[in-house]
Amino acid sequence: MVKITDVAAHAGVSPSTVSYALSGKRPISQETRLRIERSIRELGYRPHAGARSLASSRARVLALVLPLRRGMHVPVVMQFATSVVTAARDHDHDVLLLTGSEGEEGLIRVSHSAMADTFVIMDVEVDDRRLPLLRTLDQPSVLIGYPADPTGLTCVDLDFRQAAQACVDHLAALGHRRVALVGSHPEVYVRGTGFARRVAAGFTAAADRHGLASSVHPCADTPVAARALAERLVREQPGLTAVVVHNEPIVQPLVEALTALGLRVPQDVSVAAICPDEIAEPAATPITSVSLPTALVGARAVELLMSKLQGAAVPETTMLPVHLTVRATTAPPPA
Amino acid sequence: MVKITDVAAHAGVSPSTVSYALSGKRPISQETRLRIERSIRELGYRPHAGARSLASSRARVLALVLPLRRGMHVPVVMQFATSVVTAARDHDHDVLLLTGSEGEEGLIRVSHSAMADTFVIMDVEVDDRRLPLLRTLDQPSVLIGYPADPTGLTCVDLDFRQAAQACVDHLAALGHRRVALVGSHPEVYVRGTGFARRVAAGFTAAADRHGLASSVHPCADTPVAARALAERLVREQPGLTAVVVHNEPIVQPLVEALTALGLRVPQDVSVAAICPDEIAEPAATPITSVSLPTALVGARAVELLMSKLQGAAVPETTMLPVHLTVRATTAPPPA
DNA sequence: GTGAAAGCGCTAACAA
DNA sequence: TTGTTAGCGCTTTCAC
Numbered sequence: 265m266v267k268i269t270d271v272a273a274h275a276g277v278s279p280s281t282v283s284y285a286l287s288g289k290r291p292i293s294q295e296t297r298l299r300i301e302r303s304i305r306e307l308g309y310r311p312h313a314g315a316r317s318l319a320s321s322r323a324r325v326l327a328l329v330l331p332l333r334r335g336m337h338v339p340v341v342m343q344f345a346t347s348v349v350t351a352a353r354d355h356d357h358d359v360l361l362l363t364g365s366e367g368e369e370g371l372i373r374v375s376h377s378a379m380a381d382t383f384v385i386m387d388v389e390v391d392d393r394r395l396p397l398l399r400t401l402d403q404p405s406v407l408i409g410y411p412a413d414p415t416g417l418t419c420v421d422l423d424f425r426q427a428a429q430a431c432v433d434h435l436a437a438l439g440h441r442r443v444a445l446v447g448s449h450p451e452v453y454v455r456g457t458g459f460a461r462r463v464a465a466g467f468t469a470a471a472d473r474h475g476l477a478s479s480v481h482p483c484a485d486t487p488v489a490a491r492a493l494a495e496r497l498v499r500e501q502p503g504l505t506a507v508v509v510h511n512e513p514i515v516q517p518l519v520e521a522l523t524a525l526g527l528r529v530p531q532d533v534s535v536a537a538i539c540p541d542e543i544a545e546p547a548a549t550p551i552t553s554v555s556l557p558t559a560l561v562g563a564r565a566v567e568l569l570m571s572k573l574q575g576a577a578v579p580e581t582t583m584l585p586v587h588l589t590v591r592a593t594t595a596p597p598p599a
Numbered sequence: 600m601v602k603i604t605d606v607a608a609h610a611g612v613s614p615s616t617v618s619y620a621l622s623g624k625r626p627i628s629q630e631t632r633l634r635i636e637r638s639i640r641e642l643g644y645r646p647h648a649g650a651r652s653l654a655s656s657r658a659r660v661l662a663l664v665l666p667l668r669r670g671m672h673v674p675v676v677m678q679f680a681t682s683v684v685t686a687a688r689d690h691d692h693d694v695l696l697l698t699g700s701e702g703e704e705g706l707i708r709v710s711h712s713a714m715a716d717t718f719v720i721m722d723v724e725v726d727d728r729r730l731p732l733l734r735t736l737d738q739p740s741v742l743i744g745y746p747a748d749p750t751g752l753t754c755v756d757l758d759f760r761q762a763a764q765a766c767v768d769h770l771a772a773l774g775h776r777r778v779a780l781v782g783s784h785p786e787v788y789v790r791g792t793g794f795a796r797r798v799a800a801g802f803t804a805a806a807d808r809h810g811l812a813s814s815v816h817p818c819a820d821t822p823v824a825a826r827a828l829a830e831r832l833v834r835e836q837p838g839l840t841a842v843v844v845h846n847e848p849i850v851q852p853l854v855e856a857l858t859a860l861g862l863r864v865p866q867d868v869s870v871a872a873i874c875p876d877e878i879a880e881p882a883a884t885p886i887t888s889v890s891l892p893t894a895l896v897g898a899r900a901v902e903l904l905m906s907k908l909q910g911a912a913v914p915e916t917t918m919l920p921v922h923l924t925v926r927a928t929t930a931p932p933p934a
Numbered sequence: 935g936t937g938a939a940a941g942c943g944c945t946a947a948c949a950a
Numbered sequence: 951t952t953g954t955t956a957g958c959g960c961t962t963t964c965a966c
Contacts, residue, residue, distance in 0.1 A: 278937045310711035315959035317649030318942045332681050339673040346667050361696040363684050376645035486881040546821040613953045650943035653958045
């Protein structure tokens with residue numbers, strides 16, 4: 265193994281000079297710097313992470329806590345994780361992967377053992393049990409999602425409220441008078457994940473503002489459940505001409521269920537979705553949707569964390585804007 | 600921060616005794632052990648990971664390299680990752696998350712800096728560029744998938760060949776005479792990912808053995824592509840009565856496309872899939888499928904790694920068996 | 935602009 | 951069965 269003393273000897277300088285050349289924490293003459301860089305390259309030197317963390321109390325590691333439960337759309341989680349890893353690497357950090365199931369114990373373990381010096385927590389619930397702990401940890405953290413009380417925390421999320429509003433605004437402008445929201449898995453509401461509630465709130469508020477009749481329907485994320493709900497909607501709400509879906513796995517099944525019931529999309533019923541473009545775009549009938557720039561959330565979370573590491577003050581909440589793309593599944597209601 | 604000397608003082612023993620009590624590397628009297636455990640609990644002591652890694656050359660970290668590319672079914676990747684994290688925790692290890700896009704450089708960085716002491720590489724290609732490097736690394740690794748030459752490596756994968764065979768055997772037994780395989784995204788074949796080729800090979804071999812006419816069709820993972828392929832199959836192969844699908848995202852779309860073309864499943868055409876139960880089971884017509892116990896792969900990979908860490912010899916290749924479940928999409932061909 | 939040297943907290947000989 | 955102590959490789963005062 266190549267160590268810093270090897271590099272120092274090879275470059276004809278002291279170990280501390282190599283260290284400073286690496287960290288940039290004190291000025292080095294152009295000449296020595298080049299000599300050191302050359303030695304590092306020739307010897308293939310990489311600082312020992314443990315030694316570095318021990319001496320500097322900085323592990324250069326970000327701990328990422330991912331949820332792995334019902335009602336989470338996996339591709340979205342994955343995309344988010346990828347963006348965190350990429351952003352972390354841009355700041356010369358690595359990523360430690362934790363599962364939400366480890367709970368508070370996992371956070372304490374990683375924090376106290378100094379394995380990581382920052383935390384990103386995904387899928388935070390409204391009254392998350394981990395919040396008090398996060399407020400006391402030595403390491404800064406960023407939450408994805410909004411808890412009831414963000415005081416003393418840093419939270420990032422997409423503007424789901426605006427997402428729902430954008431859908432309703434669009435449908436109202438087309439002339440629809442009665443709209444329904446097909447929402448997340450019932451469990452998601454029960455456990456109080458913020459985004460599901462914010463979608464529902466934004467949906468209802470916008471409908472009220474436009475004077476539309478509206479209803480909200482949690483739905484399991486299986487084709488069978490989508491079909492059942494579609495039947496119920498058609499049966500119970502004859503005047504219904506537009507549906508907003510916020511449940512990735514059943515966007516397509518729902519459209520198909522409506523079609524199977526004899527309703528043409530968009531001639532008889534309009535469908536707008538809140539989902540990634542990867543779902544909306546390749547559909548047989550491309551779906552009008554509010555796309556979720558998930559990758560931006562991860563990148564922003566890492567940025568905020570790096571600012572906090574440097575002692576900068578950051579906002580307690582950050583809302584990332586979303587954008588509606590009109591495609592082929594929305595049209596004026598039938599005359 | 601609580602350190603080992605604090606625990607030692609609190610328990611009235613030397614630091615080394617605490618260390619040995621923790622590692623179990625030398626016998627400790629029942630009494631001192633209990634006293635130490637009590638002190639650790641009361642003080643909330645957690646060993647400093649960096650210090651530990653520096654002193655022992657063991658980071659207790661497993662680096663997991665995940666692919667994030669076209670043609671990978673994300674839920675499967677995620678499920679696999681989860682099983683690796685869980686298994687690693689069972690062995691008191693944490694998991695460092697790397698993306699395949701970091702390539703060899705990422706492996707070198709993590710290896711040389713001693714951040715991790717084992718590697719799990721997912722989605723290995725037949726002629727993977729990382730193989731020579733992996734053979735020379737100080738840390739043991741396990742590959743998910745099979746390269747052309749596994750010499751000096753440790754590889755784990757599901758028995759995809761057997762999976763395809765099981766489907767063909769089942770269809771042949773039902774009396775089908777002409778079968779088609781709808782395979783992975785064309786890119787997957789181009790880049791030479793082993794499992795796609797093994798499925799194709801197993802499929803063709805089994806069909807030949809049974810004297811069936813057979814054909815193989817790579818397919819993009821979108822509903823549109825599934826529909827197009829279904830039309831082509833119906834048009835070009837009038838005698839076709841059975842299809843095997845190995846492409847998770849389009850299992851359902853393909854069934855629907857066939858139905859839309861006027862073919863009843865399973866009366867007119869049988870469909871068998873190679874996919875997770877989570878896809879096959881909840882379908883409107885539950886799909887006959889070979890299920891892929893992805894979670895077992897991760898657990899086995901970690902087990903092999905831990906054995907290697909202890910210097911044990913492990914097989915170069917491990918094939919995990921799969922199992923066919925007959926559901927509602929397969930039946931004898933029409934008379 | 936550079937060097938010398940004292941730790942960071944832990945493990946693992948070596949000693950008893 | 952337990953204690954003493956010399957590092958592990960790096961960062962960072964302190965000194966020049």
